[in-house]
Amino acid sequence: MFTPSTLRTMLAGLALASAAAMADEVSVAVAANFTAPFKQIATDFEKDTGHKLVASFGSTGKFYAQIRNGAPFELLLAADDATPTRLIQENAAVAASQFSYAIGKLVLWSAKPGVVDPAGEVLKRGSFQHIALTNPQLAPYGAAAVQTLQALGVYDRLAPRFVTAETTVQAYQFISSGNSPLGFVALSQVLKDGQIEGSAWVVPADLYTSIRQNAVILNKGRDKPGAAAFMNYLQGPKARAVIRGFGYGIEQ
Template sequence: MQHVPLLSGLLTALALASLPVQADDISVAVAANFTAPLKQIAAEFEKDTGHKVVASFGSTGKFYAQIRNGAPFEILLSADDETPAKLVKEGAAVAGSQITYAMGRLVLWSAKPGLVDAAGAVLQKGRFEHLSLADPKLAPYGAAAVQTLKALGAYEALQPRIVTAENITQALQFISSGNAELGFVALSQVQKDGKIEGSFWLVPAKLYTSIRQDAVLLDKGKGATAAAALLKYLQGDKARAIIKSFGYELP
């Protein structure tokens, strides 16, 4: 009869040992282009660690302003490497915590098959009324789009047709809804299982500044075990495989 309490205690100890020491919520600000990959990564992270990612998606520029105004984010997944570095310099992020989690790729995309050619000549031919891109002042992919247009010598001529979106997600919505026939978005937004519907031009990397997407531990996440665990997880094989599947290059 004395063995029953012992067995019960052993099972309880094993059950507790299988749980994370402490499961926490992590508040993360995420660049809009990384929405789909982060959702997949967060699901795997929660299964593997018990910690839950509470994500907000938007433009890097807006997140910067919110963080400087005291927003309670613990981690920033930026669409560039300059914003995290700036936050570190300003004392709003932890020095030495900045990592590159993905290398972004810009694509000119249309929901209409045959509209965008493989060389991007549609920009010169002008068979469209509206061209969507994210606000270049707030979104690195928008800045890359403007750099591309200027490199092609097409910016001045096309400027009246540009429809500026708040972020890259809204830019995609403008194109998908038909409010703009085509536009510049992140490859990760339109590629699924290695395939892209509609028509597209993968913009040569030489036409715009490399899009290094960095993550950084913010001041409000300093000392948080769960936040540190997420940054480490982003560099692991499982997360990297997900990131690559969306068309990003890996650092």
């Protein structure tokens, strides 16, 4: 005779075994600027669902080329909305799955206090030898940096001083190491417990095209329950709270 306690234990064990049998391993290409929030969300997702995420972090432009050349990614968390749309148009991704998971914010940042003023006037003074930014051909944050400099009328003067990175992570490394005294990165990269370390100017959103970061299921993940489960999770309250906590905007 089973006691109620024993029966509950057996049912819990069966549920776990069933979840494990159905668990997926999902390959995800993630925009470099979203590395930290993704890792936190992934940990929660794996704990809550039993699915496993295998992530690669890099530039959206390079991921696009790799996907078109057959890379085995099943999900793309891009740094823009154009790349997922293009993949859909090229029949490489699932149209109905696309949505904006975050709205990125650009910041001019220095690892040292007092280098960047809160109004960004340092760009007009030009009292620095180098300024880091991501390749505008590969990364939306680099394109936004160029748009900002053009809007301020300082692009032509500062272009010879560019230190160009492949990803926002590399741009951050250039600045944090002191190889470049300042540069443009994602706000999420420099926000620690709600505070910005060093000195920074959060660039007004009207100086650059909105950085809508979209996610999409790629063809290789079309029939994977784990891929669909993560897309749903990414739109849920737990993940959205993490995304906001890293300084991103959220589409309502």
